[in-house]
Amino acid sequence: MNWLDLLVFFVYLGGITLFGASFFKQNKSSEAYTVGRHKFPAWAVTMSIFATFVSSISYLALPGNAYQTNWNAFVFSLSLPIAAFIAVKYFVPLYRKVNSPSAYTFLEERFGVWARVYVSACYLLTQVMRVGTILYLLAITINAITGWSIPVVILITGITVLIYSIMGGIQAVIWTDAIQGIVLIGGAVVCTVYLLYLIPGGMETVMDVGTREGKFSLGSFGLQLDESTFWVVLVYGIFINLQNYGIDQNYVQRYIASSSDEEAGKSALWGGLLYIPVSLLFMFLGTLLFVYYQSGGELAPDLQSLDEADKVFPYFIVNELPVGITGLLVASIFAAGMSTVSTSFNSGATVIYTDYYLRFFNKRNGADRSMRVLYLASGIIGILGVLVGLAMINVKSALDVWWKLASVFSGGMLGLFLLGAFTQRAERKGALIGVLAGIAIIIWLSVIPYIMGTSDDAALHSYLTIVIATAVIFLVGFVISSIIGKNSKAHLQ
Template identity: 40%
Template sequence: MNNLRLLDLAIIALYLVAMIAVGVYFARKNKNPEQYSSASGTIPGWAIGLSIYATFLSSNTFLGVPGKAFGTNWNAFVFSISMPLAAWVAARYFVPFYRSTGEISAYTHLEKRFGSWARTYAVVCFLLTQLARIGSIFFGIALTLQALTGFSMEMIMLVTGVCIIIYTVLGGIEAVIWTEVVQGVIKTFGALLILYLIIENMPGGVGKVVEIGQQNGKFSLGGFAPDFTQSTFWVVLLYGFFINLNNFGVDQNYVQRYHTATSAKQAAKSIWLCVWLYLPASLLFFVIGSALFAYYQVHPELIEAVKLKVAAERLPLTATAAQISQTASQLLPSDYGDKVMPHFMVTKIPTGFVGLIVSAILSAAMSTISSGMNASATVFTADIYERYWNTKLTGRQMMRALHLGTVVVGLLGMGTGIAMIGIKSVLDVWWELSGIFAAGMLGLFLLAVISRQTSNHEALTATIIGVLVILWMTFSASLPDNLVVLRNPLHKSMIIVVGTLTIFLLGLLLTRLRRNRLAVGATHNEVQQTA
């Protein structure tokens, strides 16, 4: 059933048309690959900062974070707290490095340091990360619009995906950045509007939200004990630092933006602008989740429809109403957290405002997807097509490769989103997949940048062992009970921490051992010559 009024539909349609129009407008300027991929270095730092902020503020944040806060607490907010330290490292070391190389791809340097295998490995990790990110975002937007329109999630992903592909293919990175500037403002306004409407409908207002939140531990940042088997404060802090360092320092989505800035100083400023915008914005979404929890504690009858729907999805089609009702009564808030905000929008937000908020959610999805598509197309063209198939691409051929790469990544991302239908928490899935794919890439890159003495052989050995560790930590949970001693005892968020450190530290150790052997050999030769 379609729950959107004509005015809401008109606002959403107008927004989609406007995004395509932006792509058409910037298409006139994209006459060469440099303009398409880096805007020829003409974008001001504040616009890049807003663009990075909008990329962080994806639909995973818009829907997944309130769902997480509704189902558990504010433990995931520690991820945001870790951002300033990662930003400092990136602004101090990575931005000047990338600007000095002049390479549009973040991974070209790996081949110069360790050979083609390193570049190819990082590219594969990056592309898998992007598919996971784009798929989870497609899933999140489809989850919301299905509740509002009644259309199938597959149809919603197809329609929104086509619109995103069109304006990204036409407009290039400049269209992506300037639309993200607008989208960042729309998203923030939409979140503030949702919070206002929740509080407006809440008996007792803010005071009641705080009271219920405190009673149910909703504001907890997690335990502070040194326990790395649970999602404690320290586990999320470590996970957040390594993921954010990967984002700011290694991810092509962000590295490519540094090249669009007028100077290295402007690029560094863009990182800090993103951090100081995202910290309060992410807190806002946790507040929304806690406010929704309090609202439905006061009005538990208003959430029954969501619980019944989730219960029905978990049971066979032949299940009776009594069985569905019994299963619904046993559900925990974490079982249906992602569906709460769409439900509130359907039932409590006035006509017209729904269209604005859906446009905000669409903008959250479109900004991250479009930037991921553009970055992936750049990596595909520079690191795969041009590297292995055609080393002498003309400008026109490179533009065709960029356009084709954008379309292919968009279609694969939609397929990934469709494959995710039925998952419990979109934020959990994204965190787990990104940690797995990013761990090896970040460890190898740190080894390349920090240790100038590490050789190709040592880096390859460290990477192979690191990948084996990552695979063990990821899949050992499925080992049979008689092999329980071989299971990974750490929390899954520690995969990127352990994987990154394994590659980096093992590479340093192997380098040190080689240098010691060479020193001993040199000393031995000197002794023999003296004798």
């Protein structure tokens, strides 16, 4: 990289870290650290929700996926309007009424402490995997630019984000997210315009080559359940996004941090919908990269393998962009990753503090000890995330790995939430039996095939794990609760 690129990048990295850390003096209580005293404006929360959606998983893996195959991954985004509408109508009012920093207080009120522990544990596992995936993708970028060791970059990046997220709390997370959301959109737009300028024939060539090679395809519309067809990805997206909006601490914490019910609803709606055009832009970038290298741009030998698709966009940024713009794009990728990682650190710490420390160890909530617990919890999430990032080195496609892991580690917890939120008949025993049935399904669909080495021959695509598990938990819990309820009434008579 040119010295100007390095200057742009390090000025951004240092500036965002100092800005986030500047909120340290405003975070002397657990309430300030976790919900910011409910004083955030709607636009800031909107950008924060959006930036949480757009991690480096999106910024690097979506273009890589589109370059490698087609626009099948964009189908995931098409499910967002459904989830956003349900969230605004049902989820946001529910959590605003409960008014707890944790998304899982509601489940304890509904089904008992076991439900709170089960779902919060699933959430923490998912976040650790998410942090690791994002740190890995960021490390790919820096490795492509400087040749620095990927493990070293993962360590340095994790520590840097941890510093300002610990010092600044939720205020640092939301306000830096707002800035980073603007930066990452700007970087993607600049790169798109420049690629169109480089490609001979511009948009006409893009349409011709893209159409001929099937790059704009949304995937097969067949009904196969063992492939990532349009319908499999759409159904997967609906369930994952319902989980995001309904039971993901990253989002629920922002509902509570908003200044009013109306502002929370607006933020939930627009924060999600904004991701649709931006993810489309990322897919278009992947297609532009494919057309560019097919129509005269030279592709480095190590990027000819499909296994290296996640590295295509970083390679273009480093080798093809003008001086100064490269630094901006690298900063954009870091903005995407840092916003999501800092969110996971803060939200994970909030869950550990609220659902475990306060619930089981110190219900009196001593202020001094509370802050120490929050700092320690953030550090634990950070360390585990770094370890996962190190373990993900040399994976074929980070996007595929992340989606599969999210499906498994989510544990079908959405089913338990839907059972509690939309049925009055559900009882504790019925819900517990439903969860046990859901866990059994997850083990059957995901763990056993992996152990037996038959994953490639599975009858169902791994994306469907969360769909099946959620349905089983909901249906089994509802049926068993109905039977228990009828037996109880008969016994009383």
